[in-house]
Amino acid sequence: xxxxxxxxxxxxxxxxxxxxxxxxxxxxxxxxxxxxxxxxxxxxxxxxxxxxxxxxxxxxxxxxxxxxxxxxxxxxxxxxxxxxxxxxxxxxxxxxxxxxxxxxxxxxxxxxxxxxxxxxxxxxxxxxxxxxxxxxxxxxxxxxxxxxxxxxxxxxxxxxxxxxxxxxxxxxxxxxxxxxxxxxxxxxxxxxxxxxxxxxxxxxxxxxxxxxxxxxxxxxxxxxxxxxxxxxxxxxxxxxxxxxxxxxxxxxxxxxxxxxxxxxxxxxxxxxxxxxxxxxxxxxxxxxxxxxxxxxxxxxxxxxxxxxxxxxxxxxxxxxxxxxxxxxxxxxxxxxxxxxxxxxxxx
Amino acid sequence: xxxxxxxxxxxxxxxxxxxxxxxxxxxxxxxxxxxxxxxxxxxxxxxxxxxxxxxxxxxxxxxxxxxxxxxxxxxxxxxxxxxxxxxxxxxxxxxxxxxxxxxxxxxxxxxxxxxxxxxxxxxxxxxxxxxxxxxxxxxxxxxxxxxxxxxxxxxxxxxxxxxxxxxxxxxxxxxxxxxxxxxxxxxxxxxxxxxxxxxxxxxxxxxxxxxxxxxxxxxxxxxxxxxxxxxxxxxxxxxxxxxxxxxxxxxxxxxxxxxxxxxxxxxxxxxxxxxxxxxxxxxxxxxxxxxxxxxxxxxxxxxxxxxxxxxxxxxxxxxxxxxxxxxxxxxxxxxxxxxxxxxxxxx
Numbered sequence: 011x012x013x014x015x016x017x018x019x020x021x022x023x024x025x026x027x028x029x030x031x032x033x034x035x036x037x038x039x040x041x042x043x044x045x046x047x048x049x050x051x052x053x054x055x056x057x058x059x060x061x062x063x064x065x066x067x068x069x070x071x072x073x074x075x076x077x078x079x080x081x082x083x084x085x086x087x088x089x090x091x092x093x094x095x096x097x098x099x100x101x102x103x104x105x106x107x108x109x110x111x112x113x114x115x116x117x118x119x120x121x122x123x124x125x126x127x128x129x130x131x132x133x134x135x136x137x138x139x140x141x142x143x144x145x146x147x148x149x150x151x152x153x154x155x156x157x158x159x160x161x162x163x164x165x166x167x168x169x170x171x172x173x174x175x176x177x178x179x180x181x182x183x184x185x186x187x188x189x190x191x192x193x194x195x196x197x198x199x200x201x202x203x204x205x206x207x208x209x210x211x212x213x214x215x216x217x218x219x220x221x222x223x224x225x226x227x228x229x230x231x232x233x234x235x236x237x238x239x240x241x242x243x244x245x246x247x248x249x250x251x252x253x254x255x256x257x258x259x260x261x262x263x264x265x266x267x268x269x270x271x272x273x274x275x276x277x278x279x280x281x282x283x284x285x286x287x288x289x290x291x292x293x294x295x296x297x298x299x300x301x302x303x304x305x306x307x308x309x310x311x312x313x314x315x316x317x318x319x320x321x322x323x324x325x326x327x328x329x330x331x332x333x334x335x336x337x338x339x340x341x342x343x344x345x346x347x348x349x350x351x352x353x354x355x356x357x
Numbered sequence: 358x359x360x361x362x363x364x365x366x367x368x369x370x371x372x373x374x375x376x377x378x379x380x381x382x383x384x385x386x387x388x389x390x391x392x393x394x395x396x397x398x399x400x401x402x403x404x405x406x407x408x409x410x411x412x413x414x415x416x417x418x419x420x421x422x423x424x425x426x427x428x429x430x431x432x433x434x435x436x437x438x439x440x441x442x443x444x445x446x447x448x449x450x451x452x453x454x455x456x457x458x459x460x461x462x463x464x465x466x467x468x469x470x471x472x473x474x475x476x477x478x479x480x481x482x483x484x485x486x487x488x489x490x491x492x493x494x495x496x497x498x499x500x501x502x503x504x505x506x507x508x509x510x511x512x513x514x515x516x517x518x519x520x521x522x523x524x525x526x527x528x529x530x531x532x533x534x535x536x537x538x539x540x541x542x543x544x545x546x547x548x549x550x551x552x553x554x555x556x557x558x559x560x561x562x563x564x565x566x567x568x569x570x571x572x573x574x575x576x577x578x579x580x581x582x583x584x585x586x587x588x589x590x591x592x593x594x595x596x597x598x599x600x601x602x603x604x605x606x607x608x609x610x611x612x613x614x615x616x617x618x619x620x621x622x623x624x625x626x627x628x629x630x631x632x633x634x635x636x637x638x639x640x641x642x643x644x645x646x647x648x649x650x651x652x653x654x655x656x657x658x659x660x661x662x663x664x665x666x667x668x669x670x671x672x673x674x675x676x677x678x679x680x681x682x683x684x685x686x687x688x689x690x691x692x693x694x695x696x697x698x699x700x701x702x703x704x
Contacts, residue, residue, distance in 0.1 A: 073439055082450045087429070092420055092692040099702055103429045107454035109704075289694055301697060340689045345439040347636055350648060355446055357456075 033212040036220055039227050040208065044236035047208040048285070048335060052196045053121050058136060058188050060195065064173040068193030070166075070343045071186055076159055078149035080105055081355035085142070085190065089117040091340055094289030095197065100297030104142075105150035106357075111263060113297035118337070119285050121195045123242035128295040129266045130245060130280045136191035140183065150356075153183035159353050160186065165346035199286055199335030207332070215332050222329025225322055230314055234281035240333060242283030248295075249277060251315035254308055257298050265295070288331045303327050380559040383567055386574055387555065391583035394555040395632070395682065399543045400468050405483060405535050407542065411520040415540025417513075417690045418533055423506055425496035427452055428702035432537065435489070436464040438687055441636030442544065447644030451489075452497035453704075458610060460644035465684070466632050468542045470589035475642040476613045477592060477627045483538035487530065497703075500530035506700050507533065512693035546633055546682030554679070562679050569676025572669055577661055581628040587680060589630030595641075596624060598662035601655055604645050612642070635678045649674050 054060055071077060075084040088102040088110075089095050095116035097103075102110040112128050120126065126138035142148040143156060160166045161181050173189055174180035204223070206214035215223070226232065235241040245266055248259055259277065266278040279295055292298060293305040303323045310318035318326070401407055418424060422431040435449040435457075436442050442463035444450075449457040459475050467473065473485035489495040490503060507513045508528050520536055521527035551570070553561035562570070573579065582588040592613055595606055606624065613625040626642055639645060640652040650670045657665035665673070 070439075075437070075440075076445075080450065081444070081446055082434070090422070092417075092690055093422075094694075097428070098423075098695060099428055103427065103704070107704075291695060300701070337691050342687045342689045343439050344684050347441075348445060348638060354647070357450070357454075 033207070033220070036224060037208060037210075040223060043227055043232040045208070045227075045232065045240065046238050047205040048119065048122075048198060048200045048202070048238060050198075050200045052198065055121070055134065055136075055191060055195060058191055060192050061173065063169065064189050064192040065196055066193075066343075067166075067169045067173045068189035068191065069340065070169070070345055071190050072193050073343050074345050076345075076348070076352070077143055077151060077156055077186075078105065079151045079155065079356045080149075083149050085117075085139070088114040088142070088148070091117070091197070091337070094118070094286055095120075096290045098291065100292050102148065104148040105146065108147040110145075110147050112295045113292065115282075116286060116290050117194055118197050118199050118335075119239055119283065120242075121198070122237070122239040123280070123283055124244065125280065128279050129269050131269045134191065135194050136184075136187040139187040139190040139194075143186075155353055156186060157181060157183055158351075162349050162351035162353070163346035164349070169346075197338055199337055202285070202335035203332040204329070205335065216328065218325055218328040219332040220329075222325035222327065223332070225326050226329050229310070229316065229318065229322075229326075231309070231326070234313065235284050239283035240285055241281040243281065245275070245278050245280055246313070247276075247278050248312065250313050252311055253277070254312045258294055258296055258308060260296055263295065284330060285333045286335060286337075288327075288334050302330060306330075380554070380567070383571060384555060384557075387570060390574055390579040392555070392574075392579065392587065393585050394552040395466065395469075395545060395547045395549070395585060397545075397547045399545065402468070402481065402483075402538060402542060405538055407539050408520065410516065411536050411539040412543055413540075413690075414513075414516045414520045415536035415538065416687065417516070417692055418537050419540050420690050421692050423692075423695070423699070424490055424498060424503055424533075425452065426498045426502065426703045427496075430496050432464075432486070432489070435461040435495070438464070438544070438684070441465070441633055442467075443637045445638065447639050449495065451495040452493065455494040457492075457494050459642045460639065462629075463633060463637050464541055465544050465546050465682075466586055466630065467589075468545070469584070469586040470627070470630055471591065472627065475626050476616050478616045481538065482541050483531075483534040486534040486537040486541075490533075502700055503530055503533060504528060505698075509696050509698035509700070510693035511696070516693075544685055546684055549632070549682035550679040551676070552682065563675065565672055565675040566679040567676075569672035569674065570679070572673050573676050576657070576663065576665065576669075576673075578656070578673070581660065582631050586630035587632055588628040590628065592622070592625050592627055593660070594623075594625050595659065597660045599658055600624070601659045605641055605643055605655060607643055610642065631677060632680045633682060633684075635674075635681050649677060653677075 052060060072085045075081050077084065083104060088097045090097055095118035096114045099114070101112055102114045104110055115128065121135060126132040126135060132138035132141060143151050160170070167181055170180040170185060174185050203214045203219065234244070234246050237243040248265065253259060264276045266275040288302060291302065292300045293302065299305045299308060306323040306326050307318055310316050399407060419432045422428050424431065430451060435444045437444055442465035443461045446461070448459055449461045451457055462475065468482060471477070473479040473482060474488070479485035479488060490498050507517070514528055517527040517532060521532050550561045550566065581591070581593050584590045595612065600606060611623045613622040635649060638649065639647045640649065646652045646655060653670040653673050654665055657663050
């Protein structure tokens with residue numbers, strides 16, 4: 011090897027190590043504020059043992075429109091696994107074409123949120139699953155009718171028996187929710203560019219995305235959006251520094267106040283988890299902002315009391331785009347056949 | 358081997374051959390009236406070359422609710438691949454929760470129908486696919502808006518380019534329909550017990566199902582319900598012998614008359630294809646009969662001018678249940694991401 015080639019190689023090594031050092035610093039900086047890689051594969055809820063039978067049953071229930079009174083709306087209608095785990099609408103459309111009060115959150119990685127719904131009123135996914143089924147503006151059904159529907163189909167009865175072995179009466183509304191939780195727990199999206207970067211792959215993120223991550227930490231976004239789900243861990247007032255306009259923060263929706271009745275919880279919401287955020291426009295609980303860069307700017311003025319420049323917002327958006335992970339491959343389920351005993355659709 | 362065992366074996370052989378002869382006769386009888394096994398795998402439409410890219414694109418479009426004005430309704434909403442390729446409603450629910458005029462037919466094996474819709478107004482699946490997208494009571498969209506939606510998403514633009522190579526402007530409403538047709542052509546359900554029986558497997562159908570098949574031929578059901586799709590081949594007046602009640606045959610819907618304006622086509626409909634009929638209650642274009650046995654009885658009085666006894670109807674239903682085939686396994690598609698250019702949902 012000639013001297014000049016040796017010199018080039020040495021320079022390249024220095025350059026690489028310098029980049030690596032910077033990347034390593036950025037990684038340490040992100041870790042210091044609680045950002046972390048998404049685990050691969052499903053988590054085990056403490057009180058709901060995961061089994062193949064339960065997950066498969068939960069998948070069927072998730073896609074079954076007959077959980078709704080009309081027979082038209084399934085969990086997947088508003089948490090569409092093909093479009094980011096949400097419905098890409100400002101607020102969802104439900105029974106009778108009614109509009110729901112808040113934007114549908116993604117089901118992907120929802121298991122990592124500390125609680126479910128924008129106001130955290132459900133402590134876990136199985137508690138969450140019971141809500142929309144019964145909400146008049148969503149699926150407009152009730153537990154008795156759901157159980158009658160499920161019990162009318164022998165294939166479901168058999169599958170509930172296998173998913174909840176040893177139970178005398180396995181087809182219950184609670185077990186429906188547990189099965190749906192078991193399926194939803196599998197809906198994780200690992201290996202995003204950000205995760206691969208955190209794992210040690212310097213090339214996984216672009217320079218712009220790394221600059222965005224650095225800004226995301228520096229500007230204090232991680233005060234609310236941190237942890238494994240880059241949010242979803244705690245509650246904060248929307249408009250901490252400056253309340254946004256009534257279009258973005260409608261005065262009628264007081265957020266967590268409706269759960270706790272505590273004045274300090276007025277306009278308090280669970281910080282949005284930011285994984286796959288690029289797939290789930292429009293943004294905020296009101297679903298009134300379609301542009302992610304605009305959403306970043308709103309957060310700057312409302313939560314941080316700072317003007318985030320267009321250039322900086324662009325970099326932060328680039329970082330947010332690096333949070334899009336690998337979406338799970340799901341085989342569309344063949345659902346049990348209705349019988350004469352199946353309750354008829356109600357409109 | 359002892360003489361008695363030899364005798365038993367000989368008797369068993371005679372018995373088996375006698376059953377086989379009956380089965381062979383039944384098979385010949387079915388073939389004589391045009392019943393036949395479903396081919397395995399997709400058919401090739403004459404004017405729409407099937408390619409992997411086109412089928413995959415068609416699957417995405419089939420499941421994409423953004424083909425509708427509201428962003429809520431996809432082809433799969435009314436032709437749900439998990440529930441028999443239809444929606445199990447009397448008539449479908451569409452834009453603004455409006456009810457459609459007729460029962461949604463199954464998409465499974467629809468490629469084998471001579472024409473599409475209950476009145477045959479679309480000559481093939483690609484012509485059919487354009488209908489619901491534009492119908493005000495269904496997806497309420499228009500071609501310009503659909504094309505704008507598709508062109509707003511780079512992943513779709515790229516996929517249309519690969520599915521329709523060499524075309525200067527591949528993202529068109531016509532090509533959308535062609536891609537959907539290519540996917541739908543793959544939605545065949547071979548290897549039903551009936552098909553396996555026709556293939557030569559005597560044990561594939563039960564005795565009751567065979568008796569039902571025999572009755573189905575003997576009573577003349579095959580005059581309308583024959584061919585590869587056990588129907589779907591030609592047009593017949595509903596109420597040929599005796600007009601059913603206005604609940605089942607609403608006077609306002611004159612069927613094929615609305616297509617041809619010929620008086621002889623009043624209350625004429627395409628004979629329903631009967632494959633997977635057990636999965637697609639409720640029945641008839643009005644969707645007013647939930648019980649398959651009752652539907653068989655209605656056909657007896659209305660079309661054949663004969664009372665089919667409860668026992669006979671039960672056997673015919675058993676035969677119809679033998680027409681349920683293997684439903685295709687479909688991986689739920691991950692859909693392209695919306696952009697700032699994507700038209701917003703309209704309610």
